[in-house]
Amino acid sequence: MTVAADFPQPLAEEPVPSVAELPASYPDSWIFVHDFHGNSLIDARGVIVDVAADNNNVRGQIPISHFGSITPSPTRSEIYVGETFYSRQTRGERTDVITVWDTKTLTPKGEIVLPGGKRGQFVTLVNSLQLTNNDKWAMIFNFTPGSSVTVVDLDSRAVVSEVDLPGCSLIYPTGARGFASLCADGTMTSIALDAQGKPGATVTSEAFNDIDSDPLFMTPAMVGRTGWFVSFKGNLRAIDFSGEAAKVLGSFPIPAQSGGTPEWRPGGWQVISADRAGLLYVLMNPKGGEGSHKDGGTEAWVIDPVAKTLVRRITLKNHSISVEATQQAKPLLVASRPDGSLDVYDAVTGAFVRTVASVAHTPITMTAVRR
Structure with missing residues (x-):
C-alpha cells in the first residue's frame, strides 16, 4: 500500500511571472545570432548566446519582423532593430521602424517610425543598420530601388535627415560622425554629417572593387577602425574608416589559396571575422568556382594581415x-x-569545443559583443 510518506515533498511554489534579467553589459563570450527564419520571414529573431557556457547557452531572444537588421549598443545598454x-x-x-530594446530586460523601450516605406528589405546584412556619433545616431539603409540612408537621433527618437546614395549600398561608419558606402562602379563614397x-562634404574614391571579375563581399571584419574585406x-x-572620408589601403591574396585542385575560395554569408588581436578568420570552400560564393565552407583560415601570412587552418566539423x-x-x-x-x-588552437544545438532556423549573421 502506498502512503503519503512514499511521495517526494512538493516543489516550492514558483512565482508567476518569473523573469530573469541579463547584465546591462554583456560578457565578451556572448554573441547575437540573427535568425533570418527563412521558412517564416515575419517570425525572425535575434538570439543572445553565451558560446563559452557548458549549458544554458541561450540567454534570451527578441523578435525581428520582415527582413530585419539588428545592432547592439553597449554604451547605451540598448539593442536596435530595423x-x-x-x-x-x-x-x-x-x-517601417527602429525598435529599441533594453539589454537587461529584453523588453521594448520604444520605436522610431521611419517615413516613406523605403527601408531596404533583403537577406540580412550587418551593414544595413549602423551607429555613429558616439552611438547617438542610427543610420539605416533604404532601397526602393533608389538607395539612401536615413539618419535617426536616438536621444530624441526622431529622424534628422535622409541622404541620397545613387548607385551605392550599405553603411560603413567613418570618423566621428559620417559614413561611407560601396558603389556599383567599384568606388566608395564617403559622406560627412554635420x-x-x-x-555635408562628399568624397568618392578611385575605383578599387573589381565588380565584374572579383567583387568584394560587403561585410568586413573590423580591426579597430580598419575594415578588412x-x-x-x-x-x-x-x-581605413577612422577619418572623415574612407581611405582605401592595399590588398593581398590569401596565402596558398588560389588555383590548383581543389581551388579554395571564400564562401558563405558572413565569411570574414576578426579577433581582438587583429587576426582574420575567413570561411573557405574547397570547391571554389564561378557562383560558389554563397555555398559556405569547410575550413576557417586564420590570417595575420600585418605579416600577410596564413597562421593556421581550422578544419570545421560541419559545413558552415x-x-x-568572440572578443575575449x-x-x-x-x-x-x-x-x-x-x-x-x-x-588559438583550432580545437573543437562544443556544439550549441538548434539555436536558430536560419543563422545568417552573427555579431560578437564589442566594447
Whole structure:
C-alpha cells in the first residue's frame, strides 16, 4: 500500500511571472545570432548566446519582423532593430521602424517610425543598420530601388535627415560622425554629417572593387577602425574608416589559396571575422568556382594581415555558412550551420569545443559583443 510518506515533498511554489534579467553589459563570450527564419520571414529573431557556457547557452531572444537588421549598443545598454510591419501581417499598410530594446530586460523601450516605406528589405546584412556619433545616431539603409540612408537621433527618437546614395549600398561608419558606402562602379563614397545630422562634404574614391571579375563581399571584419574585406577569389582589402572620408589601403591574396585542385575560395554569408588581436578568420570552400560564393565552407583560415601570412587552418566539423570570432583575450570561433546549430572552436588552437544545438532556423549573421 502506498502512503503519503512514499511521495517526494512538493516543489516550492514558483512565482508567476518569473523573469530573469541579463547584465546591462554583456560578457565578451556572448554573441547575437540573427535568425533570418527563412521558412517564416515575419517570425525572425535575434538570439543572445553565451558560446563559452557548458549549458544554458541561450540567454534570451527578441523578435525581428520582415527582413530585419539588428545592432547592439553597449554604451547605451540598448539593442536596435530595423524592421517592417504590415497591418494585415503579410499585407496592408506598411510601417517601417527602429525598435529599441533594453539589454537587461529584453523588453521594448520604444520605436522610431521611419517615413516613406523605403527601408531596404533583403537577406540580412550587418551593414544595413549602423551607429555613429558616439552611438547617438542610427543610420539605416533604404532601397526602393533608389538607395539612401536615413539618419535617426536616438536621444530624441526622431529622424534628422535622409541622404541620397545613387548607385551605392550599405553603411560603413567613418570618423566621428559620417559614413561611407560601396558603389556599383567599384568606388566608395564617403559622406560627412554635420552636428545636426545633415549631409555635408562628399568624397568618392578611385575605383578599387573589381565588380565584374572579383567583387568584394560587403561585410568586413573590423580591426579597430580598419575594415578588412575579402573578395570572391580570395583577395583581402583594407579600408581605413577612422577619418572623415574612407581611405582605401592595399590588398593581398590569401596565402596558398588560389588555383590548383581543389581551388579554395571564400564562401558563405558572413565569411570574414576578426579577433581582438587583429587576426582574420575567413570561411573557405574547397570547391571554389564561378557562383560558389554563397555555398559556405569547410575550413576557417586564420590570417595575420600585418605579416600577410596564413597562421593556421581550422578544419570545421560541419559545413558552415558564417563565422564570427568572440572578443575575449582567448577568443572562440563560432561557425553557424545550415541546420541552425553553432559549432564553437578554440580560435588559438583550432580545437573543437562544443556544439550549441538548434539555436536558430536560419543563422545568417552573427555579431560578437564589442566594447
